[in-house]
Amino acid sequence: MVLLQRPHILLLLIGTHQFLQCWIAFGSVNEEGQKQEEFSEELLLKPLPDHKLLAHFHFQSSGPPSTSNGCHHHLFPKAISQLVQKFRIKEMELSFTKGRWNYESWGGFDPLSSSNAKPPGVELWAVFDVPQHHIDASWKNLTHTLSGLFCASINFLESTATYSTPEWSFPPASGNVTYGTLPCEAVCTENLTPWLKLLPCRDKAGIALLLDRPSLYRGFYHSQQLHLTSTGSSSEGIDSGIILEQTLTVVLQPNSEMAIEVHASEKHIQPSWSLSSIFGKQVSGRCVLAKPSSVYLLLDRGLPAANGLTSENFWSNPSFELSANPDRIFLEESSSHSKSLSILYMFQVEKYCESEPFDIGLMWKVPVAWLCQQTPLHASRFLMGSGNERAAIAISLKSTQFTEGFMSANSKDGSCELRVDVFQVVPWYVKVYFHSLRVFVDQQPRAVSDIIEKIHVSPSKDKMSPGVMEVVLKLPCRVNTAALTIEFDKGFLRIDEYLPDANQGFDIPSAIISFPNFHASMVFLEDDSLNKSPLLSKFQEKCPVMSYTEVLLVPLTTPDFSMPYNVITITCTVFALYFGSLLNVLQRRVAEEERFLKAKAAKKTGRLPLLLSKLSAKLRGRRLEPLHSPPSSSSFINSKLVLKVILVAGLAVGWQYFFS
Amino acid sequence: MAETKEKSLSDEKPKPRVRPIVRLGIFLISHSFHVSVVCCTAGVLALFLLPVLAKNTYISENALMPGSASPMLSNQHVSDGNRLVKDLTNPNSKSSETGIESHKIIAQYMLDLGAEVSFHKFHPQMNQFHPLHFFSSPDSGKIQENYSCSSYGINTVGIIRAPHGDGKEAIVLVTPYNALKSGFGEALSLGIAYSVFSLLTQVTWLAKDIIWLVADSQYGEYAAVAAWLREYQTPKFSSLSTPNAEMCPDVNNLFELKGHSISGSKFSNSFRRAGTMASALVLKVRDQNEQFEDTISIYAEASNGQMPNLDLINVVNYLAVHRQGLRVNVEKLWSLLNSSWLKSLGEIFESLAKVAKSLYPKWKFGIPATEYVEGTATLASSLYYQALGVPTGPHGAFRDYQVDAITLEISPKFSLDKVWRNDILLRGGRLIEGVIRSVNNLLEKFHQSFFLYLLTSPSKFVSVGVYMIAFAFLIAPLPMVAASLYVDANSSSNCSKGDSSTPSAITDTDEHSIAIRSWRWLNSAKLVFIVHLWGAIVSLLPYFISQIPDCSPTTSFMIWVLLSILSLLTLNSVLASPLACAKATQEKEWALVKSVTISSVFIGLGLMSVINFATAEIGALLMVPMCLLAQPLKLDVRAGTLRSFCRMICNLVLGHIAFPPAALFLLKGMLDGFGNANVGDFWMWVESLWAWNSATYLFIVEVTYIFSHG
Numbered sequence A: 001m002v003l004l005q006r007p008h009i010l011l012l013l014i015g016t017h018q019f020l021q022c023w024i025a026f027g028s029v030n031e032e033g034q035k036q037e038e039f040s041e042e043l044l045l046k047p048l049p050d051h052k053l054l055a056h057f058h059f060q061s062s063g064p065p066s067t068s069n070g071c072h073h074h075l076f077p078k079a080i081s082q083l084v085q086k087f088r089i090k091e092m093e094l095s096f097t098k099g100r101w102n103y104e105s106w107g108g109f110d111p112l113s114s115s116n117a118k119p120p121g122v123e124l125w126a127v128f129d130v131p132q133h134h135i136d137a138s139w140k141n142l143t144h145t146l147s148g149l150f151c152a153s154i155n156f157l158e159s160t161a162t163y164s165t166p167e168w169s170f171p172p173a174s175g176n177v178t179y180g181t182l183p184c185e186a187v188c189t190e191n192l193t194p195w196l197k198l199l200p201c202r203d204k205a206g207i208a209l210l211l212d213r214p215s216l217y218r219g220f221y222h223s224q225q226l227h228l229t230s231t232g233s234s235s236e237g238i239d240s241g242i243i244l245e246q247t248l249t250v251v252l253q254p255n256s257e258m259a260i261e262v263h264a265s266e267k268h269i270q271p272s273w274s275l276s277s278i279f280g281k282q283v284s285g286r287c288v289l290a291k292p293s294s295v296y297l298l299l300d301r302g303l304p305a306a307n308g309l310t311s312e313n314f315w316s317n318p319s320f321e322l323s324a325n326p327d328r329i330f331l332e333e334s335s336s337h338s339k340s341l342s343i344l345y346m347f348q349v350e351k352y353c354e355s356e357p358f359d360i361g362l363m364w365k366v367p368v369a370w371l372c373q374q375t376p377l378h379a380s381r382f383l384m385g386s387g388n389e390r391a392a393i394a395i396s397l398k399s400t401q402f403t404e405g406f407m408s409a410n411s412k413d414g415s416c417e418l419r420v421d422v423f424q425v426v427p428w429y430v431k432v433y434f435h436s437l438r439v440f441v442d443q444q445p446r447a448v449s450d451i452i453e454k455i456h457v458s459p460s461k462d463k464m465s466p467g468v469m470e471v472v473l474k475l476p477c478r479v480n481t482a483a484l485t486i487e488f489d490k491g492f493l494r495i496d497e498y499l500p501d502a503n504q505g506f507d508i509p510s511a512i513i514s515f516p517n518f519h520a521s522m523v524f525l526e527d528d529s530l531n532k533s534p535l536l537s538k539f540q541e542k543c544p545v546m547s548y549t550e551v552l553l554v555p556l557t558t559p560d561f562s563m564p565y566n567v568i569t570i571t572c573t574v575f576a577l578y579f580g581s582l583l584n585v586l587q588r589r590v591a592e593e594e595r596f597l598k599a600k601a602a603k604k605t606g607r608l609p610l611l612l613s614k615l616s617a618k619l620r621g622r623r624l625e626p627l628h629s630p631p632s633s634s635s636f637i638n639s640k641l642v643l644k645v646i647l648v649a650g651l652a653v654g655w656q657y658f659f660s
Numbered sequence B: 001m002a003e004t005k006e007k008s009l010s011d012e013k014p015k016p017r018v019r020p021i022v023r024l025g026i027f028l029i030s031h032s033f034h035v036s037v038v039c040c041t042a043g044v045l046a047l048f049l050l051p052v053l054a055k056n057t058y059i060s061e062n063a064l065m066p067g068s069a070s071p072m073l074s075n076q077h078v079s080d081g082n083r084l085v086k087d088l089t090n091p092n093s094k095s096s097e098t099g100i101e102s103h104k105i106i107a108q109y110m111l112d113l114g115a116e117v118s119f120h121k122f123h124p125q126m127n128q129f130h131p132l133h134f135f136s137s138p139d140s141g142k143i144q145e146n147y148s149c150s151s152y153g154i155n156t157v158g159i160i161r162a163p164h165g166d167g168k169e170a171i172v173l174v175t176p177y178n179a180l181k182s183g184f185g186e187a188l189s190l191g192i193a194y195s196v197f198s199l200l201t202q203v204t205w206l207a208k209d210i211i212w213l214v215a216d217s218q219y220g221e222y223a224a225v226a227a228w229l230r231e232y233q234t235p236k237f238s239s240l241s242t243p244n245a246e247m248c249p250d251v252n253n254l255f256e257l258k259g260h261s262i263s264g265s266k267f268s269n270s271f272r273r274a275g276t277m278a279s280a281l282v283l284k285v286r287d288q289n290e291q292f293e294d295t296i297s298i299y300a301e302a303s304n305g306q307m308p309n310l311d312l313i314n315v316v317n318y319l320a321v322h323r324q325g326l327r328v329n330v331e332k333l334w335s336l337l338n339s340s341w342l343k344s345l346g347e348i349f350e351s352l353a354k355v356a357k358s359l360y361p362k363w364k365f366g367i368p369a370t371e372y373v374e375g376t377a378t379l380a381s382s383l384y385y386q387a388l389g390v391p392t393g394p395h396g397a398f399r400d401y402q403v404d405a406i407t408l409e410i411s412p413k414f415s416l417d418k419v420w421r422n423d424i425l426l427r428g429g430r431l432i433e434g435v436i437r438s439v440n441n442l443l444e445k446f447h448q449s450f451f452l453y454l455l456t457s458p459s460k461f462v463s464v465g466v467y468m469i470a471f472a473f474l475i476a477p478l479p480m481v482a483a484s485l486y487v488d489a490n491s492s493s494n495c496s497k498g499d500s501s502t503p504s505a506i507t508d509t510d511e512h513s514i515a516i517r518s519w520r521w522l523n524s525a526k527l528v529f530i531v532h533l534w535g536a537i538v539s540l541l542p543y544f545i546s547q548i549p550d551c552s553p554t555t556s557f558m559i560w561v562l563l564s565i566l567s568l569l570t571l572n573s574v575l576a577s578p579l580a581c582a583k584a585t586q587e588k589e590w591a592l593v594k595s596v597t598i599s600s601v602f603i604g605l606g607l608m609s610v611i612n613f614a615t616a617e618i619g620a621l622l623m624v625p626m627c628l629l630a631q632p633l634k635l636d637v638r639a640g641t642l643r644s645f646c647r648m649i650c651n652l653v654l655g656h657i658a659f660p661p662a663a664l665f666l667l668k669g670m671l672d673g674f675g676n677a678n679v680g681d682f683w684m685w686v687e688s689l690w691a692w693n694s695a696t697y698l699f700i701v702e703v704t705y706i707f708s709h710g
Helices: A002-026 A078-087 A111-116 A132-150 A154-158 A189-197 A206-210 A213-217 A275-279 A302-307 A404-410 A528-532 A534-540 A563-601 A607-620 A631-659 B002-011 B020-030 B032-053 B075-089 B100-112 B184-200 B221-233 B241-247 B249-261 B310-323 B340-359 B369-388 B418-441 B464-475 B477-500 B507-518 B521-545 B553-575 B577-585 B589-611 B613-629 B633-639 B642-657 B660-672 B679-688 B693-708
Strands: A038-047 A053-063 A089-099 A121-128 A177-182 A221-230 A242-252 A293-299 A320-322 A328-331 A343-348 A361-364 A377-384 A390-399 A417-426 A430-441 A444-446 A452-458 A467-476 A481-490 A506-508 A512-520 A543-548 A552-554 B116-122 B153-160 B169-177 B209-216 B276-285 B295-299 B327-330 B404-411 B453-457 B460-463
Touching: A038 A206, A038 A534, A053 A111, A053 A206, A053 A534, A078 A089, A078 A132, A078 A221, A078 A242, A089 A132, A111 A242, A111 A512, A111 A534, A111 A543, A121 A132, A121 A154, A132 A154, A132 A177, A132 A189, A154 A177, A189 A213, A189 A221, A189 A242, A206 A293, A213 A242, A213 A275, A275 A361, A377 A512, A377 A552, A390 A417, A417 A481, A430 A452, A430 A467, A467 A481, A552 B276, A607 B020, A631 B340, B020 B032, B020 B477, B032 B340, B032 B369, B032 B453, B032 B460, B032 B464, B032 B477, B032 B613, B075 B100, B075 B184, B075 B418, B100 B116, B100 B153, B100 B184, B100 B209, B116 B221, B153 B184, B153 B221, B169 B184, B169 B221, B169 B418, B184 B209, B184 B276, B184 B418, B209 B221, B276 B418, B295 B310, B310 B327, B310 B404, B310 B418, B327 B369, B340 B369, B369 B453, B369 B613, B404 B418, B460 B464, B464 B589, B464 B613, B477 B589, B477 B613, B521 B553, B521 B589, B589 B613
Parallel strands: A038 A293, B169 B209, B169 B276, B276 B404, B295 B327
Antiparallel strands: A038 A053, A053 A242, A089 A121, A089 A221, A121 A177, A221 A242, A293 A343, A320 A361, A328 A343, A377 A390, A390 A481, A417 A467, A417 A512, A430 A444, A430 A481, A452 A467, A506 A552, A512 A543, B116 B153, B153 B209, B295 B404, B453 B460
């Protein structure tokens, strides 16, 4: 084992050696006792009710304060630290997501889903530690940098028409948040590779070895995030450096022999899986640089209860079988709002090596069914209306009945209210009429002032800034359904403002529905080792419960894009005609005058015949000799000519026909 | 422009310098009779030439790539579909009176596949005759009145979410199904849809969500689909019918039962949505069929002559013919197929083409006579249905929301044995799979190919650029004749003035009279306007008549006729008295009236051709000869020559034929024999015309009618 690991160590040695040399060259000496750079790798597996499996990779690197060691790092990616220093980022999150998080069956109330369910495409938000008037410039530079760093078109977020600054309805961060999304960004391996490059072991060792591209992208949901927190450059307070969290959440179908399984009698049985069957790979030891390197298996809150699991018998479990023995088992601390508790099995990767790779498998013995805990209200959003002129956005909230008891516990002095924050950004070409906001509660129209406690609206400016709507709704706790509708006009764009594939339609980014009264957290029974795990300590934090709605596709009127060509040709024709006739007029004037005099002198014939003769003369393309040729003769000549032509043509046709 | 120039020319002394284009205009106007004869003939001829000029269809959008992937629908899926067909045709499932059982079976099957299922309960909303709603978009409907519990339909909706997609777009598959008296064909169509659906739950290439709508067709296929679409696109959040629905035990029962029996959360009784609809396919299987091949009929005409994008038809046609070996046909006017004159016309064209080809080998425009006849029959039905403006199937409801949709009707050969059934399931399923896969490939919505076209066969079409030529020929004489009539009227009165008054008339009175004369057309315009107003009133009357309860079509038609005459008389007595005196003084006024009418007809037809070409074309065929031939009867009678007599007869015949009831009567008589034609039919017909063409017909016809009678 040691022999096999030698190359890595050797590489590391060389690396550190170089670093050392570097330090010596700069003449600075690292102090003892300072905070060390740390890296942790963790993987959390969680079976989902609809026969799928969630895998959540969590890598965290923390860099010490920049003042302590200059611009040099052992583990921490230099690109990120430079980014933070240059743009003075306090906090930033970038997520690339493909697919939709299914709030109904995958839940929305646990910390895992509320922080890892993201809207499709790219979402970026950042808090800068710069004066207000510098934020735009910082944002612009940041988007360009990130776009280069992650091979994505994040630079489209630079224009002021694409990002907004939510004031209070964006729960993950408060303060001067700048928020932008690109719903139509396609996410693929080219975004994953630079993301992996930030890890010290990349995907060559440790848990990241599991990141097999084909099986990852075959999944139903794929969200790759980068979260940065820094207190490094703040003028006051404790300097804790930069913390970089890289998470990757995928939802996979364990084995795809569903077709066979459908007709089997035990079709409700959950599919069995193992790491090697899902990812096609096994973990052969940890990344040597990672301090905690562990794999967790999380059984959701509903599952143990459905399973008949209690804290007594979870060791000898009848309903499923684990292929590896867990190193530790944690039980969730009982909380007020759920009776059943989740169970966490922990496996330490350190124990395994290449000859004995780590592979955990779960085999179900009996069919189980459970439901994930959902957000108090399930939000969905859709477009109403038809046609190219007007439409309406509707956000409908439906009670999930899941948190009923919880809500009643929350109610104080009889009047129970459920607070819902809605944050909606609309692009400028969707011209929202904010006065047309309507609220329906339990299918009854309600006055806006009754339900809406607070509203903040910043109307869009054409080509300048998007429209932002932040609403705080106060709904009664027993609400079944609620709906918000708002009408808008579809704007016209200039031809160069259309995106590629304009006929697809334009996206309205997801709205964020958050429930400030609720917090999702998962506190496990106290243990020392827990504090070391960044993933679990993150679970213990109270994170806001929020959900993203669907992205909407608004078909706008699109021009025929071959139209410029048509316009150019027709304009040229018109110009040619115009100038031709103009020149004609300018040139002809003297001659016309002469002829006018002549005609006046000789005018005895009727007007109409004269005109006709002129016309026929004109039609024949001769110079005008109206004075002496009577109209009858001219028409006679005309018909004669036509006859001749017809005769010749007929002859030719006959000849051809006869001889062919 | 030509008209004004002409006026100034004829009024003033001749200007020597005349622009060539003006000269051309004058030439045409002065020879308006010959020009109009030539143009009209050319127009009609061009119309008959359209089948010859039809081009082969081609797939314009490259992203569609039909048939590039081999079909994945296997026998496994077919046997799944067969299972559903068996369960549905099982007599046990029909025990319930409302047919809820079979909906439950379908829902259960969908759930087993892992799809999201919901029921949509709707009250049938009859298509009322609303002439006043022509321009309003499909609204969310009135607040529905008290419906009884018994009259509701249930649509079963299953949705597959695309595993990798972002859920912005959806493809809809519709199978109409009447649970109460379903034929075997309907069950088979469900079987086909189910086998495709079961395949699509497993595939990984889906980028758009799939919605399978089992439309409850006991109140009509269109009504069910339209109700679902209305709920999808313009839902009412404040519904007053919910308490009503809760009182109905049956419905609740349905929902509750489902909720209990299914442990998963995939079922919900709330309305479920997917994203913007990209396109829709309506699938039907016909029960009986006399044909010897498996054929598939495509119905595409939606309301008001709107057509889906040609690419959709192309994809279906391509896959059906080249992949599944099905024969594709589109609707034809069958009666035209056996007409001998058409055949001889086709032969003439064929021989002409032969001659042309022998002259110059590159001229290849001929088609065989039989093909010509078929093409003409298809073209005629295409024109007819587009002009009628009544959708030919449930797909019409989608077009109201700018969704491209067609109806596919599979007519299988015969027999009911298992092998044959499997074969139909397999081929039909693969066809649907291929179409869905093609549409799924689309990044943008359908926009590449034509929206304005007429089909002459499933693989041949006439595009807008070609068929407009025929129409342009047909209406080209109208402005010329109008101009020449106007000039004639002006100049003749000018001449008479010149004869009566001395040449040394005082200039200012002359100018004054000129001013009066130049505004004289306003009088006739007023007359025309009044007649149009009457026409509008007549066309709006049915709306009020339809409010009268319990009327047989015949009586309501009678009421309509009576009211129309009554309104004409009132209008005449109220408004027409100044006109009468004007008419008394001016015998020559009719020419002006005619010219104003013709120009208004021209404008009307021109506008109509933009909105609905087929209506304009048929209208032009009827109205242009009538407008051109119209002449006061009194004058003809007075003239007494043979020519004027002929013209009078023509006028009378044309005037009667072109009157819509008469036209319909004749058409029906020609097609079905005169025996079963009925006045009530016209009422039904008009009621079915919620397009606004009836109004145009009526008033224009009436205009000519009036002044042809003096």
